Amino acid sequence: SPCYVSLALYKCLYGRAHPTNLQHHRHYTSGESSGAAKVVAVGLVTLGSSIGGTVLYAKWDPKFRTAVEKNIPYSDWLLGMALGPNPYSPVTAHKKQVSKFITPKYPTTPPDVNMGLESSAEASHIISAISEVPSVPAPHDTEAAVLTEECKECHHHEGPLKERPAEEVTARLAQQEQEDQDILASVSASLEESLASSAKTTLQAIGAQEAALQAIGSHTHKLKEAMEAEVPPDQKSAQWRDLETALAERRSTVNDAGAALLKARDALDSLRSVIDKAKESKVAAVQPLVLAAEENLHSMVVDLDQAVTKVQSAESEAKIVSQYTELVNEAKRQFQKELSSLTPEIQANWKGLTGKLSADDLNALIAHAHRRIDQLNRELAEQRVREQVHIEAALEQQKLEDQKALDKAVHTATQHSKEEARLEQERKLSELREVMEAEMRTQLRRQAAAHTDHLRDILKVQEQELRSEAEQVLNSKMLEQETHYRQLTQEQLDNFTLDMNAAYARLKGMEEAIDSHVIAEEEARKAHQLWLSVEALSYTLKTAGSDLPTKPLESAVQAIQDSCCNNEFALALASALPEESLRRGVYSEASLRSRFNSLRSMVRRVALIDESHNSLYQYFLSYLQAALLFEEKQAMPPTQLTNEDLDPFKLLSYASYCLEHEDLELAAKFVNQLRGEARRVVQDWLTEARLTLETRQVVTLLSAYANAVGLGTTQAP
Amino acid sequence: MSEKELGKKWDRCLADCAVKVGAGLGLGVVFSVVFFKRHTWPISFGLGTGLGMAYSNCQNDLRSHYLLHRSMKVGWTKQQ
Numbered sequence: 001s002p003c004y005v006s007l008a009l010y011k012c013l014y015g016r017a018h019p020t021n022l023q024h025h026r027h028y029t030s031g032e033s034s035g036a037a038k039v040v041a042v043g044l045v046t047l048g049s050s051i052g053g054t055v056l057y058a059k060w061d062p063k064f065r066t067a068v069e070k071n072i073p074y075s076d077w078l079l080g081m082a083l084g085p086n087p088y089s090p091v092t093a094h095k096k097q098v099s100k101f102i103t104p105k106y107p108t109t110p111p112d113v114n115m116g117l118e119s120s121a122e123a124s125h126i127i128s129a130i131s132e133v134p135s136v137p138a139p140h141d142t143e144a145a146v147l148t149e150e151c152k153e154c155h156h157h158e159g160p161l162k163e164r165p166a167e168e169v170t171a172r173l174a175q176q177e178q179e180d181q182d183i184l185a186s187v188s189a190s191l192e193e194s195l196a197s198s199a200k201t202t203l204q205a206i207g208a209q210e211a212a213l214q215a216i217g218s219h220t221h222k223l224k225e226a227m228e229a230e231v232p233p234d235q236k237s238a239q240w241r242d243l244e245t246a247l248a249e250r251r252s253t254v255n256d257a258g259a260a261l262l263k264a265r266d267a268l269d270s271l272r273s274v275i276d277k278a279k280e281s282k283v284a285a286v287q288p289l290v291l292a293a294e295e296n297l298h299s300m301v302v303d304l305d306q307a308v309t310k311v312q313s314a315e316s317e318a319k320i321v322s323q324y325t326e327l328v329n330e331a332k333r334q335f336q337k338e339l340s341s342l343t344p345e346i347q348a349n350w351k352g353l354t355g356k357l358s359a360d361d362l363n364a365l366i367a368h369a370h371r372r373i374d375q376l377n378r379e380l381a382e383q384r385v386r387e388q389v390h391i392e393a394a395l396e397q398q399k400l401e402d403q404k405a406l407d408k409a410v411h412t413a414t415q416h417s418k419e420e421a422r423l424e425q426e427r428k429l430s431e432l433r434e435v436m437e438a439e440m441r442t443q444l445r446r447q448a449a450a451h452t453d454h455l456r457d458i459l460k461v462q463e464q465e466l467r468s469e470a471e472q473v474l475n476s477k478m479l480e481q482e483t484h485y486r487q488l489t490q491e492q493l494d495n496f497t498l499d500m501n502a503a504y505a506r507l508k509g510m511e512e513a514i515d516s517h518v519i520a521e522e523e524a525r526k527a528h529q530l531w532l533s534v535e536a537l538s539y540t541l542k543t544a545g546s547d548l549p550t551k552p553l554e555s556a557v558q559a560i561q562d563s564c565c566n567n568e569f570a571l572a573l574a575s576a577l578p579e580e581s582l583r584r585g586v587y588s589e590a591s592l593r594s595r596f597n598s599l600r601s602m603v604r605r606v607a608l609i610d611e612s613h614n615s616l617y618q619y620f621l622s623y624l625q626a627a628l629l630f631e632e633k634q635a636m637p638p639t640q641l642t643n644e645d646l647d648p649f650k651l652l653s654y655a656s657y658c659l660e661h662e663d664l665e666l667a668a669k670f671v672n673q674l675r676g677e678a679r680r681v682v683q684d685w686l687t688e689a690r691l692t693l694e695t696r697q698v699v700t701l702l703s704a705y706a707n708a709v710g711l712g713t714t715q716a717p
Numbered sequence: 718m719s720e721k722e723l724g725k726k727w728d729r730c731l732a733d734c735a736v737k738v739g740a741g742l743g744l745g746v747v748f749s750v751v752f753f754k755r756h757t758w759p760i761s762f763g764l765g766t767g768l769g770m771a772y773s774n775c776q777n778d779l780r781s782h783y784l785l786h787r788s789m790k791v792g793w794t795k796q797q
Contacts, residue, residue: 602720611783616776677723680782684719 055082062088068183184285187278191293194274198267202300205257209307212257215250216314220321222246227325250318257311264304271297287430294426296420338368388395400662524713530570531706533560538699541586553695554582560702573702581695587688593659596667597639599685600652603678607648610676634660639672648678665693726778733778734771741767 058065058079065086069076079086164172222243226236274295278290383390538555557574564570580586585698587595608622633651636658638645643652651670658667668689745763753759777784 599720602723614780616772616779619779632768681720681723710773 055079059083062086077319102571111431112534175211180285183281184289187281187286188289190274191289194267194271195293195296198264199296201260201267202304203265205260206303208253208257208260209311211303211306212250212253213311213314215246216311216318219243219246219250220314220318223318223321223325227321254311254315261304261308264300268297268301268304289559291423291426291430295423298416299418303418305416309409309412338372520713523709526567527690527706527709527713529563530560530567531703531710533563534699534702534706537608538703541696541699552581552583552585553577557582569705570702573698573705576696579695580691586692586695587652589659589664589692592664592685592689592692595688596656596659596671599682600656600683603652603674604629605650606677606681609678614677637666641673646673648674664689668693688698691697726775730771730775730789733774734768737767737771737774738764739767741765741770 054068055078059082060070066088067077069079069086076086148529222239223246226239226243271293275290275293278286278293286340301653304517533556536559537553540551540553540556557577559572561571604626605623606619608618608625629649631655635650635653636657645654651673655667655670656665668686671686671689674682741763742760743763745760745766748763749755749757749759
């Protein structure tokens with residue numbers, strides 16, 4: 001009824017609000033749909049913005065990008081589509097590193113450097129063969145230093161190097177050395193040859209130049225002498241003849257000198273070409289020869305140039321002198337011409353004409369002389385006037401010529417000094433190279449020594465390992481053999497022992513069989529006795545009167561204890577009998593049953609009384625209940641008790657049923673479930689029932705035991 | 718015999734009740750006669766007192782097993 005009330009209330013309360021609720025609901029449902037769309041939209045926006053944000057940040061931070069690509073499966077595809085390939089992914093970085101290592105190894109090296117690379121290439125092969133480091137090999141090509149070819153070769157060798165066998169390496173080295181030796185020999189031979197020839201020609205040229213110089217000098221000196229000296233005419237003609245010869249000589253020597261110079265220059269050019277060719281070869285030992293040859297060439301060139309300059313200066317001086325002589329000759333000729341024009345009949349040599357000339361001729365001559373003097377004075381005056389200008393012009397010319405000469409001299413000097421500097425540099429380079437070579441050789445030697453030490457150590461270690469392995473194998477085999485042998489011997493022993501044991505066991509068995517016969521008979525006797533005493537005990541149990549207990553069981557138990565003093569089980573059981581039964585005896589089941597029937601009404605009457613309900617009023621109620629309640633006299637107890645079955649009345653019906661069916665134990669169990677005052681009332685009955693049950697159990701056990709023992713000791717016929 | 722106890726208790730109860738009621742009645746009569754000018758109320762009072770006392774005694778007797786004596790401590794087993 002309260003629920004109906006509350007329902008009505010609810011209806012009353014909410015019945016009115018129902019339309020608004022509906023409205024709310026409608027609004028809510030329609031709002032709900034828009035709300036769902038809103039939620040979906042918000043979710044989509046969030047997703048899109050998160051993806052966009054991730055992409056942008058990946059674009060800015062490559063590490064983040066790699067992390068994302070690593071962790072999220074298809075993100076690298078997405079990011080690649082959006083941003084392009086990852087510049088910082090670990091694969092490309094590695095490739096870049098590798099290429100960076102490779103490329104700068106082949107810069108544009110001049111041909112000079114390659115001469116030392118051949119042996120270093122071999123060394124690098126050896127080094128790479130020893131160690132794990134994938135060293136990038138130097139070019140091992142011994143041909144012309146074409147860099148592209150070198151690079152191609154090296155790219156072929158980018159893959160892992162295999163170790164060349166030592167013999168091949170030494171063979172190659174020997175071959176290389178042989179080739180070097182050959183080249184060296186040929187180059188040195190050619191150099192020497194060309195040097196010798198050029199030296200000869202140069203010396204010849206220098207000699208010719210010297211001779212020309214001498215000739216020019218002598219010629220000039222003679223000319224000067226001829227111009228200035230006042231010698232008698234016959235000597236003069238001789239002088240002139242000398243002069244002629246000197247001139248001729250000079251010409252010839254100058255020509256010779258010129259020819260020799262050309263030849264020397266040719267020889268020097270050829271030497272230079274040979275030197276250049278020798279320089280191109282890569283053998284290191286050639287270089288000092290080349291250097292020496294170059295120095296020789298340079299010195300020869302310098303000497304030649306010096307001689308040539310000397311000759312040129314002498315020639316210029318000679319030119320001056322010859323010009324002077326020409327002028328003088330010209331003046332003389334002019335004078336002669338005038339003289340001849342004046343006095344045609346007189347001969348040229350006027351010094352010998354002292355007596356032949358007439359006064360007119362003398363006057364004419366003197367007049368002519370005066371006129372000449374006047375003319376010359378005039379010319380002199382004119383000359384003096386034009387002196388300055390002429391001098392300036394001459395100075396200018398001289399300056400120009402001097403400048404030209406200076407330039408030329410400077411040019412040749414610079415050439416020479418440049419050449420010298422270059423030679424110096426070459427010399428220094430070769431020295432440095434030698435030092436480096438020596439250094440490299442020592443390092444390589446050290447490397448080789450370290451390698452041999454390392455190999456030695458490794459071999460030692462390997463030897464140890466192999467030895468220990470072999471020992472181990474040997475030991476294990478030995479052990480196997482030993483265990484096998486031991487096994488066999490043990491088997492034999494075991495078999496023998498087994499046989500012996502079997503025989504002994506049989507003997508023992510026979511003895512025991514005989515003994516056991518004796519024992520068995522003894523046992524049989526005892527069992528018989530025991531059985532008799534137990535029978536006596538169970539007989540005493542039957543002596544219970546209707547309401548009187550049995551006779552005390554003490555005597556029977558004593559009899560049992562006497563009869564089986566060494567049978568522990570029987571003794572234990574006999575002593576397990578309760579004291580009361582021994583002293584007083586037990587009640588029979590029938591008496592207990594009758595007692596129970598009288599108890600029943602009492603129990604019914606106090607069914608409601610327990611610890612908490614024990615006032616007089618409760619007693620009244622309990623008596624009332626007992627008067628009014630009817631239960632079955634006997635009810636079959638169920639196999640499992642529920643809580644309802646613990647009602648005292650039910651329990652009494654179950655117990656009485658059990659008693660009727662001679663199941664004292666179950667009845668006692670049911671009675672045991674009573675609680676409270678009912679329990680107190682049946683306490684004595686329960687104790688008696690327990691006593692009887694115990695005694696009966698013990699007696700049953702004893703009789704069963706006696707039967708068993710008797711059965712056990714009976715021998716089949 | 719435990720089943721006889723209850724009967725004994727009832728006997729005691731009845732006897733006690735008889736005694737008490739009789740005593741009460743007697744006393745009531747006496748008092749009524751002596752002190753209270755033959756009113757009936759002391760008689761009924763005495764009767765009632767006697768009955769009450771008898772009731773209480775009977776109840777206590779019947780309950781006696783379930784009551785713990787004051788000297789007994791809770792939680793300790795009663796030595797019998």
